[in-house]
Amino acid sequence: MIEFPPQISQEEYLKVLLTDPLEKLKAIIEKNNDKYSYWSDVKYQKAPEGISSKELWCYIKASRRAKRIIVWKKYGISISITNAMQRMCHEFDMNFGGSWGSNSIIPAENKEQYLISSLMEEAISSSQMEGAATTRKVAKEMLRKSLSPQDKSQQMIFNNYQTIRFITQNIHTPLSSELLQQIHVLMTEKTLENPADAGAYRTNDEVVVEDAITHEVVHTPPSYKDIPSFIEDLCIFFNESDSKVFIHPIIRGIIIHFMIAYMHPFVDGNGRTARALFYWYMLKSGYWLTEYLSISRVIAKSKKSYENAYLYTEADEKDMGYFIAYNLRVLELAFKELQTYIKRKLDQKHQASVFYKLDNINERQADILRLINDNPKILFTVKELQNRFSITHTTAKNDIDGLVERKLVDEISLNKVKKGYVKGELFDKTVKSIT
Numbered sequence: 001m002i003e004f005p006p007q008i009s010q011e012e013y014l015k016v017l018l019t020d021p022l023e024k025l026k027a028i029i030e031k032n033n034d035k036y037s038y039w040s041d042v043k044y045q046k047a048p049e050g051i052s053s054k055e056l057w058c059y060i061k062a063s064r065r066a067k068r069i070i071v072w073k074k075y076g077i078s079i080s081i082t083n084a085m086q087r088m089c090h091e092f093d094m095n096f097g098g099s100w101g102s103n104s105i106i107p108a109e110n111k112e113q114y115l116i117s118s119l120m121e122e123a124i125s126s127s128q129m130e131g132a133a134t135t136r137k138v139a140k141e142m143l144r145k146s147l148s149p150q151d152k153s154q155q156m157i158f159n160n161y162q163t164i165r166f167i168t169q170n171i172h173t174p175l176s177s178e179l180l181q182q183i184h185v186l187m188t189e190k191t192l193e194n195p196a197d198a199g200a201y202r203t204n205d206e207v208v209v210e211d212a213i214t215h216e217v218v219h220t221p222p223s224y225k226d227i228p229s230f231i232e233d234l235c236i237f238f239n240e241s242d243s244k245v246f247i248h249p250i251i252r253g254i255i256i257h258f259m260i261a262y263m264h265p266f267v268d269g270n271g272r273t274a275r276a277l278f279y280w281y282m283l284k285s286g287y288w289l290t291e292y293l294s295i296s297r298v299i300a301k302s303k304k305s306y307e308n309a310y311l312y313t314e315a316d317e318k319d320m321g322y323f324i325a326y327n328l329r330v331l332e333l334a335f336k337e338l339q340t341y342i343k344r345k346l347d348q349k350h351q352a353s354v355f356y357k358l359d360n361i362n363e364r365q366a367d368i369l370r371l372i373n374d375n376p377k378i379l380f381t382v383k384e385l386q387n388r389f390s391i392t393h394t395t396a397k398n399d400i401d402g403l404v405e406r407k408l409v410d411e412i413s414l415n416k417v418k419k420g421y422v423k424g425e426l427f428d429k430t431v432k433s434i435t
Helices: 012-016 023-035 053-065 083-096 100-104 107-128 134-144 152-169 177-188 224-239 249-263 268-286 288-292 297-303 303-313 321-357 364-375 380-387 393-405 427-434
Strands: 068-072 079-080 216-221 410-413 420-424
Touching: 012 053, 012 079, 012 380, 023 083, 079 249, 079 321, 083 321, 107 134, 107 152, 107 268, 107 288, 107 297, 134 152, 134 410, 152 177, 152 268, 177 224, 177 268, 216 303, 224 249, 249 303, 249 321, 268 288, 268 297, 268 364, 288 321, 297 303, 297 321, 303 321, 321 364, 321 427, 364 380, 364 393, 364 420, 364 427, 380 393, 393 410, 393 420
Parallel strands: none
Antiparallel strands: 068 079, 410 420
């Protein structure tokens, strides 16, 4: 469990508000606000002489309170927008939307291929966070080859993938209670203990959020009786960007993510649904690059920090700044991972270019040959190639038949109907002749 921050009286707040902090103390406050440090990090810091840990915390809290905006009045949930948050949102505006990124980040000729891979990564990671035990390799093979899910873990990943695809096809559809329930059905089909819970709002207060290790209750959602009015408010918040107080769209998306998890409107699957709604809101708001980011993969790598961001918010006067700051860092890391991924793919494309020395070889066929060269035991199906390159069945079959004809690939029977494709008898000799 986390350590709760010390209680600060109104007199203590008033004292620091009437005191002009030293320049050195101002720098410490700014640094902690940039990171949105919690009490457990602040209390061990070295403050200027004569300033206790509690007084330093009081200065930090006072600076946050001065910028506080109430975002969900009924539950007293607020945010404090820091300079660091505004800088990051500006950078994301430059990189995630408009034409800048489209011309510089994603190579136009490979956009669809990158997109399919990114959607798979997002579906796999989001499901693994909720307990799906299938490996990435097995999960990607299932999705690429359009295989039927074999267990609950694979079903979770399949559902997540289908939900993301559904969202991308309905970006501009207004959110409604019915649509939210439909998304939950898509996300949880065949994975809940009680199938009737799919798409159904909870009807009791028996749901609590526990620590996975200690099983201590870390969050008790508001009453189920609040759910109808909450959903109505959520749809308004999601569909209407106009308000008396401007909130940056990225931060609004993170608020939506938090509020679904906070309210817990469904018996199970709230985390997956919350992340899907954030993804949807980002795309709806014009941040097209979100579709290529594996946000859940970054969250999965720092799951404890993700959980703590919720806990810190609840423990510290329902200040959602912790959750905002964490998710902005996640977006930043996801963008860097995308850049690394694209560089790797461009390097692979360069490696495949050696096969262009062969007559009448197209780009996809060159990439197939590169994959075989990298992994001589690899086995393809036409369906897998169709999904990998986002092409029609006819195009995929023509590509592979051309390689079979040249004996660079061999066709084998997987069953009475299905065919597979492996390294051909002339592959090694051909590669040797061009390298």
